[in-house]
Structure formats: C-alpha cells, structure tokens
Amino acid sequence: MNTIRDVAKKAGVSVATVSRVINKKGKVSEKTELAVLQAIKELSYQPNSIARSLSSRKSNVVALIVPSINNAFFPELARAVEDIAQLNGYKLFLCNTDDSREKLVDYLNSLGSQYVDGLIIDSHNIKEADLTKLSRLGIPVVMIDRVIENSNYTSITVNNRAGGRLATEHLLEVGCKKIAHIQGPKNEMNSVQRMWGYRDQVGKLPWFDESWIAHAEFSVKSGYQATKELLIRHQDMDGIFASNDLIAIGALKAAYEWGKKIPNELAIVGFDGIDMSELTVPGITTIQQPIYQIGELAMHELLNQIKNSHAKPKKYILDIELVLRESTMRSQRYI
Amino acid sequence: MNTIRDVAKKAGVSVATVSRVINKKGKVSEKTELAVLQAIKELSYQPNSIARSLSSRKSNVVALIVPSINNAFFPELARAVEDIAQLNGYKLFLCNTDDSREKLVDYLNSLGSQYVDGLIIDSHNIKEADLTKLSRLGIPVVMIDRVIENSNYTSITVNNRAGGRLATEHLLEVGCKKIAHIQGPKNEMNSVQRMWGYRDQVGKLPWFDESWIAHAEFSVKSGYQATKELLIRHQDMDGIFASNDLIAIGALKAAYEWGKKIPNELAIVGFDGIDMSELTVPGITTIQQPIYQIGELAMHELLNQIKNSHAKPKKYILDIELVLRESTMRSQRYI
DNA sequence: TTGAAAGCGTTACCAG
DNA sequence: CTGGTAACGCTTTCAA
Numbered sequence: 198m199n200t201i202r203d204v205a206k207k208a209g210v211s212v213a214t215v216s217r218v219i220n221k222k223g224k225v226s227e228k229t230e231l232a233v234l235q236a237i238k239e240l241s242y243q244p245n246s247i248a249r250s251l252s253s254r255k256s257n258v259v260a261l262i263v264p265s266i267n268n269a270f271f272p273e274l275a276r277a278v279e280d281i282a283q284l285n286g287y288k289l290f291l292c293n294t295d296d297s298r299e300k301l302v303d304y305l306n307s308l309g310s311q312y313v314d315g316l317i318i319d320s321h322n323i324k325e326a327d328l329t330k331l332s333r334l335g336i337p338v339v340m341i342d343r344v345i346e347n348s349n350y351t352s353i354t355v356n357n358r359a360g361g362r363l364a365t366e367h368l369l370e371v372g373c374k375k376i377a378h379i380q381g382p383k384n385e386m387n388s389v390q391r392m393w394g395y396r397d398q399v400g401k402l403p404w405f406d407e408s409w410i411a412h413a414e415f416s417v418k419s420g421y422q423a424t425k426e427l428l429i430r431h432q433d434m435d436g437i438f439a440s441n442d443l444i445a446i447g448a449l450k451a452a453y454e455w456g457k458k459i460p461n462e463l464a465i466v467g468f469d470g471i472d473m474s475e476l477t478v479p480g481i482t483t484i485q486q487p488i489y490q491i492g493e494l495a496m497h498e499l500l501n502q503i504k505n506s507h508a509k510p511k512k513y514i515l516d517i518e519l520v521l522r523e524s525t526m527r528s529q530r531y532i
Numbered sequence: 533m534n535t536i537r538d539v540a541k542k543a544g545v546s547v548a549t550v551s552r553v554i555n556k557k558g559k560v561s562e563k564t565e566l567a568v569l570q571a572i573k574e575l576s577y578q579p580n581s582i583a584r585s586l587s588s589r590k591s592n593v594v595a596l597i598v599p600s601i602n603n604a605f606f607p608e609l610a611r612a613v614e615d616i617a618q619l620n621g622y623k624l625f626l627c628n629t630d631d632s633r634e635k636l637v638d639y640l641n642s643l644g645s646q647y648v649d650g651l652i653i654d655s656h657n658i659k660e661a662d663l664t665k666l667s668r669l670g671i672p673v674v675m676i677d678r679v680i681e682n683s684n685y686t687s688i689t690v691n692n693r694a695g696g697r698l699a700t701e702h703l704l705e706v707g708c709k710k711i712a713h714i715q716g717p718k719n720e721m722n723s724v725q726r727m728w729g730y731r732d733q734v735g736k737l738p739w740f741d742e743s744w745i746a747h748a749e750f751s752v753k754s755g756y757q758a759t760k761e762l763l764i765r766h767q768d769m770d771g772i773f774a775s776n777d778l779i780a781i782g783a784l785k786a787a788y789e790w791g792k793k794i795p796n797e798l799a800i801v802g803f804d805g806i807d808m809s810e811l812t813v814p815g816i817t818t819i820q821q822p823i824y825q826i827g828e829l830a831m832h833e834l835l836n837q838i839k840n841s842h843a844k845p846k847k848y849i850l851d852i853e854l855v856l857r858e859s860t861m862r863s864q865r866y867i
Numbered sequence: 868t869t870g871a872a873a874g875c876g877t878t879a880c881c882a883g
Numbered sequence: 884c885t886g887g888t889a890a891c892g893c894t895t896t897c898a899a
Contacts, residue, residue, distance in 0.1 A: 198669065200891095200892055200893085201892065201893060201894095202892080202893095210869080210870085211869065211870045211871075212870090212871095212892090212893080212894090213869070213870060213871080213872095213894085213895080214868085214869060214870075215893095216893070216894060216895080217868095217869090217894095219893095220894080222894090222895090223868085223869095223895095224868055224869090225868070225869085226868060226869090229868080229869085243641060243644065243645045244645065244892085244893075245586075245645050245646075245891090245892050245893070246642065246645045246646050247582055247585045247586045247591075247645070247646055247647055247891085247892080247893090248586055248875090248891070248892035248893040248894090249892080249893055249894080250582045250875090250893090251580075251582045251583055251586050251875050251876070251877090251891085251892080251893075251894095252874075252875050252892075252893045252894045252895080253875085253893075253894060253895090254875075256582075266601070266607040266610060266611065267604070267607050267608070267611065267807070269602070269604075272601040272602050272607065273602070275601060275628070276601065276602065276628075279628060283635075288642060290625060290626075291625075291626040291628075293610070293611075293614060293626075300618075306578060307581065307623060309578065310578045310579065310580050310581045310582070311580075311581050311582055312582055334533065417807070417808065417811045418807075418811065421811065446811065447811065449813055450811055450812070450813050453813045453814075472602070472752070472753075473752065473808075476752045476753065476756065476781065476782065476785055477785070477812070477813075478784055478785050478788045478812075478813055479788075480785075535875095535876055535877090536876065536877065536878095537876080545885075545886085546885065546886040546887070547876090547877080547878090547886090547887095548878085548879080548880095548885070548886060548887075548888090549884085549885060549886075551877070551878060551879080552878095552879095552884095552885090554877095555878080557878090557879090558879090558884085558885095559884050559885090560884070560885085561884060561885090564884085564885080579876085579877075580875090580876050580877070581877095582875085582876080582877090583875070583876030583877040583878090583891090584876080584877055584878075585877090585891095586875085586876080586877070586878095586891050586892070586893090587876075587877040587878045587879085587890075587891050588877075588878060588879090588891085589891075
C-alpha cells in the first residue's frame, strides 16, 4: 500500500503539501495541486483512515445503536440514518445490543476509544452516567425511540401514551365491548406508556381488571402466545390493542387458529407501522410512527452537533397517526 | 482521556512495560504487573484502539457486507456472525449495500484503508478483481450466499437448484396441476438457480411455457404484485413456487384478496425459512436454508484464515430441506 | 505557497 | 525482566 510519502516523492513535493491537497485546506498553487493529483492517481493512493483518525481525532464514522435487528422497526430506522449519513460523507457503524446492558456498555467503551464522531442511541439500558462519559469524551449523542426523560441531551420520540389512547379509542369506536391489551416489556418506557394510553380509555369501564392486560416480548412468537392466553382467559374478548406490530402479527395467527374471525369477532390494532403491517392477511390497523423521519431527523441533529459542539439539546416529540386497515374494518352494522 | 503514558508514570514504569501487561506479551514480574494493573484501574484507562490499529495493523474488527437489511434473511444471518465474532473478541461492522455496486465499492475501499481483520461478503455485485485487491491488502475474505463461482476463495452456499426442484416436486406431490414460479432478480445467481430447479420439474410438461414464470424483487410488495399478474394471466394456476419467503408472503396476500383458498385452490412454497415464514396465516411451506449455520461457519472460517493466512480456501455447499406447513397441507383427497 | 518537524497513542525491537 | 525509542501514516503548527 502506498503512503502519503510515496505520493509526495512522486510529485516532488512535501507530505504537508499532499495533505493540503487531499483535504483541500490551505493554499496550494494550481500547478502543484495538479502534480499531486496526478501522483495520487498513478499510485492509486488511498489515505489510511486509521492514521487520519489518530492524528485528526475524527473518523467520519457515526454509530447507531439499536436493541435488536430482528424487529423490522430498527432496520427501517437504520435505513433512514444511513441514507442521511451517506449524503453527508459519513459511514455508519451499526451496533446491535440485543437489549443487553452488557453489550451496550461494551459498544460504548469500544466506540469511545475509536474517535467515532457521533452516536445515535436507541436503548432502554442507557444511563445518565453513560451519557456523561461520552460527553466528556466530546462525542455528541442523539437519543431516539427509547429516551431518558429529563436528561439534557437531544432526543426524539413519539407520544406513546397518546398513541395507546388513539388505538383503544378506535377499537371502541368500531364497536368492541371487551378490549384486551398485550403489553410489551414491562421495563420499557414505550410499552408502559402505551399501556397507560389503553388504561386511559378502558381503565374505568365496569368490566376492566388487570386480567385484560397480557404481557409479551416485542416479537411475533411472543405475541402469539400472549394472545392464546387471552383467548383462553376471556371468551368474550372482541378487541386487542397490541403494543407493537410484531405482537399484532402473532395475535393474527393465534386468532386464526382459534377460529375467531377478524375483524368481526376480534379486532386488532398494532403500533409502529412497520412495512409488514400492511402486508399481512388481513392488513393490520396500526398507530404509525414516522419511522423514516425519526432516523432522518436524528442524523441531521447529530450532524448539527458535530459541526457545532455548542448546539442546544432539543426534545422532539413527533406525531403518530392511526392507519386504518382490515384488522378493524368491521361491516357497517358494527359501527 | 488518559494515555498509556499516564499509566506508565503512575505505575512508575515505562510505556513498554504497560504495553506488555495490556497485551500479555513478554515477561513482566508479578509485582510490576500488579502495579500497572492498579494504575490502569485508578485512571480507568482504556487503550485507544485507533492508535493500536495503526501500530499493529490489526483492529479486531471484521465486517459483514449484506445487500439489504430489510430482508429478514440477513438480520438472521448477521445475528449468527455477530455471536461468533463476539465469542472470539471481535467487533462486527455491519455494512448494508442496498444491492448497489457503488455502495459496495465504497465500503470495500474504506474497509481496505482501516485494517479490518477480515470480511464476510454477501453480494452479487462483487467481482474477482475486488477480491484480488483485498487479498493484496492481506484481508481474508469469506463469501456467502451469493458467491462467485470458480473463484479461489472460501465460500458458503446452498444448492439452490436442488431446492427449486424440491419445492416444485412437493407441489406436484400434493396434487398441483399448473404450477407457476415467481423468480427473484434475474441477475442473481441464486434466483436463477432456483428457477432452473423449477424448470427441471415442470419444463417438459405439456402445459408449461414462459408465461408461467413471473418476475419480482425479493420483497413482499413485489411478490404481491407478481402474484396478481399471475392470477390474471392463469385462471387455472393451483400452485406457486416463490423464489423466497418474502415473495411467498406477498403471494399469500394477493391470493387472499383474489379469493383463492390456500392451500386447496392455490398451494404456495417459499424459500429461505426465515422466522416469519412460520408465523404467517397460513404458515408457509418453505425450503429451509441453515441460516444460522451459514453465519456461524462463515465466521469460523474467517477466524481460521485470520489466524493462518495460508489456510486453503474451501467451498461449502450446505443442505437445504423442505419444511412442511399449512400453505401446502391439502386435505387428504388431494394427495 | 511550501517544507520541516512535532505530535496523535500504541507496539515492538534492541539494549541493558 | 525492563526501558528507550523508532516506527505506524497522517495532520497541523511554525518558519521560511
């Protein structure tokens, strides 16, 4: 591999000049610039990014930390972040923590010792102290989706509780009388908020008690199991608000096996609006998050902080909306 | 941030000694080792990986290049690679090329200038010349899933043609008379091979002609559209072999909207065996690839090459198998 | 406009 | 066993 020295020699200039040409910094006469460019081409020289990082303390790499890569929500998000990163000349380091605090810390440490230029973090395992540490290292951070409340960092999320209310309200409107909820992980703010949204709507109704709330992971399989439990427990259940779309997909399957007709005997609403929610049979009514927009905004905010280290932290709470599909489209008489 | 020098000073030794302790290389007396360890702890010192890479020309990072992150096959694969990487003290750099040659080249270049210790590549855009270049840089490579034939590098794949045959044969066995195929991208070896497997079974039958082969991307939406076309074109179609599971999921939706009963009026077989194939309604019969095993093996082979640069390249062709689910489980009288 | 040289934080060789 | 020091390949002052 050729180094900057080889280029300098070939072009008959100093390494400093070559560096200037490469980085378009400082004054270089047109003539020498051409000579350098020529030498670079002839040697098919590629600057060594490691050396560059070491000396400049920046890497043009940002990292996105997600809790899972098997949940379609995150790939869709990653896509957005990657698009914007690439447009701005940044590479993306995609880190999958598997919802484990240990893996998260591992990544944080190793990213901290690598001059990543910024971090977008989606994890409920993150702690204030982690952020402080990153901040001391001078690494800007944007938190998305699962954010620490009241912390002084830029964050982007949606109003999960309002979403939960909206979902449940919709089920009531299409005529459901007994609505269950399948809650996501209990230790995650998002699913807790969605659950509260559900409670806001049905918590006071005479039939409601805790047995109408089942628990699941954010996965199809887990949603399937939780639905089976609910079906056994409540023969008269005619609506389910699932904490996310994956759970809703599992609910679809369980209901089908049980012989419940959707939506007339059982209506289902999901949350997130991943691509798949539109493509199941039947399509799933869901609370749509602006997934792409979240990723886009996150990356823009991060770039902003990278360029201007004194940028003020901002809190974004983006709007969600109900997307109507077959899983709740009951025939006229029900409405 | 503290450096190795700070540690050396605090422990009252030279940086060389600290380095020895950190890397467990060379002889260090127990006493000094303890002192160094102590200093490291007190300063909560973290070696700078960039500096380390620059000086040692290795990074303990391997990269996995995938064509897409929205197709569940790849996250499932990535999971396996990551597991093994982590067990061996390697970090994983996940690169998404979006099936674009340009992005691939981009990644290859930037990885080439970063001392990644190895590469697992899943891309039909890769060329022999790219591999030669990497090899000159001393970066070991393992190709998976979409491999260059006759090239002298380690590769792992499955027998796609045999899979195509198996799928189609199964449809014939459950009584299908007119079987269509939805082929994946024409420029990809995998989908072409699967298509040939289909042809091996039905190519000679009297009813067959090219109109029984539709074309699609490897996505649910695209599979949905292709199925709609087929339904219009062939009223008497009673079986579909889809080039992958995503396409099959789309076919399910299209058939449902069209009013075709699955499996009795239309039986469907997919390919890959992603988790989702089990969880749709109905479950999808599919040709199961050993996804986890592919990723596991790829990472092991890579580690092998990293450790022993003269390891001989190996060609693996792993077995696939038919997994029977509801989408082809016709009632007895049909069989 | 250009070049020399001092870092950046490690590793690893060579002496002692 | 331990320390001094020259790399690793680049960026960035400081002088000229």
